[in-house]
Amino acid sequence: MQRFRLMKFYVAFVLIVLLGAIVGAAWLVPS
Amino acid sequence: VSKVKVIHRGNSIDSVASPGGIAVVARRAMDHCSFYVKRQPLPWFAGAGWGALLCAVYPLLAVAPLVALHVLDPDPDHTLVTQLGVNCALVGFTLLSMQFLLTARLPWIEAPFGLYLVLRFHRAMALMIFALLCAHPVLVASGESWHLLTRFHVHLYIWAGRITLLFLAALVATALLRNVMRIPYERWRRMHNAIALAILALGFAHGLAAAGHDLNNDTELTIWAATPILAFAVWLYTHAVRPHLLARRTFRVQSVKLEAPRVWTVTLDAPIGRPFRFSPGQFQFVRFLDSKVPAEEHPFSIASSPSQAESISLTIKACGDFTNLIDRIQVGDCATVQGPFGRFSHDFHSDQRDLVFIAGGVGITPFMSMLRAMRDRRETRRVTLIYACRELDGVLFAPELLAMESCQLPALKAIVVLSQPPAWWTGETGRIDAKRLDEWCGGLEDKSFYLCCPPQMNIQLVRDLRRRRVSPRRIHCDYFSL
Numbered sequence: 001m002q003r004f005r006l007m008k009f010y011v012a013f014v015l016i017v018l019l020g021a022i023v024g025a026a027w028l029v030p031s
Numbered sequence: 032v033s034k035v036k037v038i039h040r041g042n043s044i045d046s047v048a049s050p051g052g053i054a055v056v057a058r059r060a061m062d063h064c065s066f067y068v069k070r071q072p073l074p075w076f077a078g079a080g081w082g083a084l085l086c087a088v089y090p091l092l093a094v095a096p097l098v099a100l101h102v103l104d105p106d107p108d109h110t111l112v113t114q115l116g117v118n119c120a121l122v123g124f125t126l127l128s129m130q131f132l133l134t135a136r137l138p139w140i141e142a143p144f145g146l147y148l149v150l151r152f153h154r155a156m157a158l159m160i161f162a163l164l165c166a167h168p169v170l171v172a173s174g175e176s177w178h179l180l181t182r183f184h185v186h187l188y189i190w191a192g193r194i195t196l197l198f199l200a201a202l203v204a205t206a207l208l209r210n211v212m213r214i215p216y217e218r219w220r221r222m223h224n225a226i227a228l229a230i231l232a233l234g235f236a237h238g239l240a241a242a243g244h245d246l247n248n249d250t251e252l253t254i255w256a257a258t259p260i261l262a263f264a265v266w267l268y269t270h271a272v273r274p275h276l277l278a279r280r281t282f283r284v285q286s287v288k289l290e291a292p293r294v295w296t297v298t299l300d301a302p303i304g305r306p307f308r309f310s311p312g313q314f315q316f317v318r319f320l321d322s323k324v325p326a327e328e329h330p331f332s333i334a335s336s337p338s339q340a341e342s343i344s345l346t347i348k349a350c351g352d353f354t355n356l357i358d359r360i361q362v363g364d365c366a367t368v369q370g371p372f373g374r375f376s377h378d379f380h381s382d383q384r385d386l387v388f389i390a391g392g393v394g395i396t397p398f399m400s401m402l403r404a405m406r407d408r409r410e411t412r413r414v415t416l417i418y419a420c421r422e423l424d425g426v427l428f429a430p431e432l433l434a435m436e437s438c439q440l441p442a443l444k445a446i447v448v449l450s451q452p453p454a455w456w457t458g459e460t461g462r463i464d465a466k467r468l469d470e471w472c473g474g475l476e477d478k479s480f481y482l483c484c485p486p487q488m489n490i491q492l493v494r495d496l497r498r499r500r501v502s503p504r505r506i507h508c509d510y511f512s513l
Contacts, residue, residue, distance in 0.1 A: 001493065001503035001504075001506040001507070001508065002502075002503045002504045002506075003144065003145070003148050003374075004148065004151070004503075005503055007148060007151060007152055007155075010086060010152075011152070011155045011156075011159075013090070014089065014090045014093070014156075014159075015159060017090040017093075017094065018090065018093060018094060018122050018126075018159070018163075021094035021097055021098065021118075021122065022097070022115060022118040022119055022122055022163075023115065023118075025097050025098065025101045025114075025118050026111055026114035026115045026117075026118050027111070028101070028105075029101065029105045029109070029114055
């Protein structure tokens with residue numbers, strides 16, 4: 001059970017990292 | 032000596048009539064047991080440290096191509112919105128490629144988490160990929176031209192992208208609604224694998240054509256293509272190479288024994304010189320070859336003790352299309368065995384001393400493996416086994432459990448609970464809940480609960496235990512299906 005709870009937090013963490021990378025990379029490209 | 036052999040081969044001692052007799056025979060067998068089986072060390076990749084490292088590497092790998100391509104060659108031609116759309120596609124496609132690694136049942140990925148958790152994570156990531164890849168065309172079209180979405184006559188690679196998304200939608204829908212759509216598991220799995228490969232190929236073609244002019248040199252192309260090529264290599268390994276390797280070291284059916292109405296125990300002999308190492312409570316995938324049952328791969332819990340690594344026994348209830356045919360398996364049939372998998376074992380929680388096993392019907396199987404291992408190793412942990420069955424006929428391994436309880440090897444207290452008891456039954460009946468568990472176990476504090484029962488019972492018991500403030504650390508579940 002503990003692992004399932006941790007997995008939910010981990011999925012949220014991965015989502016934040018990915019969205020951060022997507023937005024950050026788009027933002028940092030010189031236009 | 033013969034009795035020692037009988038008990039240590041995991042068979043029930045049916046020949047002994049009375050409970051007292053069972054106790055005497057069992058104790059004598061244990062006393063004369065000349066060997067004491069040590070616990071096998073867990074593989075290095077089953078530890079928490081390796082699991083934490085994998086968790087740290089996963090998001091880094093997912094964003095690595097994006098970051099590398101932006102560092103190497105930032106593309107100033109795109110607007111912010113278009114760039115966001117391109118980034119969504121790049122990350123989504125990298126994650127999609129990594130899904131092939133997640134589901135490949137590689138021991139060094141599965142062992143720290145258990146296959147059930149890995150597959151749950153795979154599902155969560157699939158939804159994330161679907162969202163990212165759906166956002167991609169909308170963002171790119173809003174930055175470039177809505178004709179990319181609406182026009183029929185567009186470049187072929189745009190159509191490849193559209194079909195990829197349609198396939199992805201079909202893949203997600205069939206995975207979520209498999210039970211509602213009543214698709215048999217094996218057919219769904221074959222379809223799922225084929226569509227996933229088609230998505231990888233079409234997505235690769237779409238991306239290569241769309242981003243080809245942006246990838247200015249071989250380094251950029253390599254970074255972009257590395258993960259899909261790795262995914263394709265993993266797919267080839269899991270679908271072509273590994274089945275071939277498994278078929279070279281097949282197991283052979285030693286016996287098929289009727290345990291109870293519609294329940295069989297199939298014992299498989301491992302190839303000579305290649306014992307099957309596992310932790311009690313784990314499961315493996317079995318595929319019978321050249322048998323009268325379909326050559327489909329199915330997961331089954333191991334019921335035997337790991338101390339008999341030269342053979343494994345699987346106790347299977349006839350309750351599905353495949354398992355209804357189990358009685359057709361014959362002695363001498365060959366089978367491939369892939370595993371072991373899962374973390375539903377007291378071996379992974381050596382600090383927990385007071386165990387409560389809750390089994391529903393054929394869910395007793397992994398517990399038999401754990402109890403037999405504890406007996407063979409002379410473990411001193413206390414175990415309360417709550418065994419719920421519909422009818423008395425369905426109670427499996429009763430003589431062996433009685434023998435264990437009588438001689439306290441392991442320190443077992445077994446309680447059988449029947450929901451449809453015979454008229455003369457004086458034992459426990461009805462539904463199991465936390466209040467009754469409290470009574471049977473003498474309090475819930477410091478107990479660790481292991482549940483292997485039908486889904487509804489599992490959900491209700493977990494809810495009950497959590498309401499009673501049992502820590503999730505001390506609740507372990509095994510599931511009837513993946």
